[in-house]
Amino acid sequence: MTDSVVSVEKLKAFVHSQYYDEEKWALNSKLLRAVGLFAGSIFLMRNYGDLMAI
Amino acid sequence: MATALNVPPATTTTTLPQMKKEEEKVDYLNLPCPIPYEEIHREALMSLKPELFEGMRFDFTKGLNQKFSLSHSVFMGPMEIPSQSSETIKIPTAHYEFGANFIDPKLMLFGRILTDGRLNARVKGDLTENLSLKANAQLTNEPHMSHGMVSFDYKGKDYRTQFQLGNGALFGANYIQSVTPHLSFGGEVFWAGQHRKSGIGYAARYNTDKMVATGQVASTGLVALSYVQKVSEKVSLASDLMYNYMSKDVTASFGYDYILRQCRLRGKIDSNGCVAAFLEERLNMGLNFILSSELDHRKKDYKFGFGLTVGE
Numbered sequence: 001m002t003d004s005v006v007s008v009e010k011l012k013a014f015v016h017s018q019y020y021d022e023e024k025w026a027l028n029s030k031l032l033r034a035v036g037l038f039a040g041s042i043f044l045m046r047n048y049g050d051l052m053a054i
Numbered sequence: 055m056a057t058a059l060n061v062p063p064a065t066t067t068t069t070l071p072q073m074k075k076e077e078e079k080v081d082y083l084n085l086p087c088p089i090p091y092e093e094i095h096r097e098a099l100m101s102l103k104p105e106l107f108e109g110m111r112f113d114f115t116k117g118l119n120q121k122f123s124l125s126h127s128v129f130m131g132p133m134e135i136p137s138q139s140s141e142t143i144k145i146p147t148a149h150y151e152f153g154a155n156f157i158d159p160k161l162m163l164f165g166r167i168l169t170d171g172r173l174n175a176r177v178k179g180d181l182t183e184n185l186s187l188k189a190n191a192q193l194t195n196e197p198h199m200s201h202g203m204v205s206f207d208y209k210g211k212d213y214r215t216q217f218q219l220g221n222g223a224l225f226g227a228n229y230i231q232s233v234t235p236h237l238s239f240g241g242e243v244f245w246a247g248q249h250r251k252s253g254i255g256y257a258a259r260y261n262t263d264k265m266v267a268t269g270q271v272a273s274t275g276l277v278a279l280s281y282v283q284k285v286s287e288k289v290s291l292a293s294d295l296m297y298n299y300m301s302k303d304v305t306a307s308f309g310y311d312y313i314l315r316q317c318r319l320r321g322k323i324d325s326n327g328c329v330a331a332f333l334e335e336r337l338n339m340g341l342n343f344i345l346s347s348e349l350d351h352r353k354k355d356y357k358f359g360f361g362l363t364v365g366e
Contacts, residue, residue, distance in 0.1 A: 027302050027304075030304050030325070031297070031304050033306075033325050034295055034297070034304045034305060034306035034325040035295065035304075035306065037293075037306040037307075037308060037325045038279065038281075038293055038294070038295040038306040038308075041281075041291075041293040041306075041308040042281050042293055045281070045283040045285075045291045045293065046265075046283065049283050049285045049291055050285060052285055052289055052291060052310065053285045053286040053288075053289050054286065054288055054289060054312070054314070
């Protein structure tokens with residue numbers, strides 16, 4: 001129980017450092033947008049790609 | 055009638071397990087030869103990176119005989135100069151390029167010279183059945199801006215290896231091996247003596263009839279992933295992600311490639327807010343019309359180009 005509380009604290013600290021720091025968030029938002037576009041496009045291609053066929 | 059209906063299912067149930075067994079048994083001593091290491095992202099590059107340009111382009115290729123041809127190329131338009139600030143600096147230029155090509159099954163020679171004094175030369179030759187030589191050189195008037203590179207490629211049964219030598223004490227080697235009929239792994243090392251830099255990289259490629267997925271990591275900080283889905287004979291969809299953890303730069307793009315009888319249309323959208331399209335339309339035998347556009351909404355930089363290509 002205490003172990004999981006400690007790791008949740010560390011996770012919160014990590015998320016705080018990545019989200020509230022301006023410089024890091026500038027990079028992280030670009031990274032999230034790019035990875036989201038890449039993963040989303042792969043998902044769409046695999047499942048709905050046949051709709052684009054001629 | 056009942057017996058006639060029963061007979062066909064019996065034969066299919068006995069052949070299906072046999073087929074599955076054949077598919078499962080992979081002959082690891084007879085794997086296909088992988089594609090060269092530098093072409094690992096080939097499908098994604100062909101679909102997502104057309105030669106976009108801004109301005110007017112005219113290319114004329116005249117074949118003098120079966121193996122030898124000359125080419126004349128005129129370009130007028132702004133050229134981008136790399137600048138430190140976020141503003142793009144464009145300088146209007148115009149140049150004429152004269153080229154000569156010799157194409158033989160065993161030897162290919164390409165030469166191009168521009169009016170601003172730049173010379174490009176490429177040689178590709180087969181020394182033996184499995185060993186080939188490639189060389190290229192770019193020579194300019196400016197001092198220290200010319201470079202050349204020679205590479206030796208060896209094609210084995212289920213592997214390929216390449217050794218490169220360039221000016222400025224540049225040495226490189228790469229190796230790629232087929233691991234299963236669909237999967238291949240490769241690695242590369244390079245050493246640049248002039249800049250005192252060295253690097254190592256790894257790549258993997260998985261391909262089936264319908265899709266190709268590749269991944270590449272290098273110690274220079276580059277992570278490149280790509281995925282191409284072949285929707286039909288005429289249509290492919292591609293997506294790629296490039297991340298450089300040294301320069302903290304990340305770009306993802308998603309594009310389509312329609313190869314039709316009279317035209318080829320490629321378009322893509324970027325995670326940096328850049329939309330591009332490239333159309334090659336075949337007006338007549340040997341006459342192609344080209345339209346290129348690139349709209350960078352973030353930098354408010356809009357580029358449009360048109361051109362004509364005459365000759366095969």
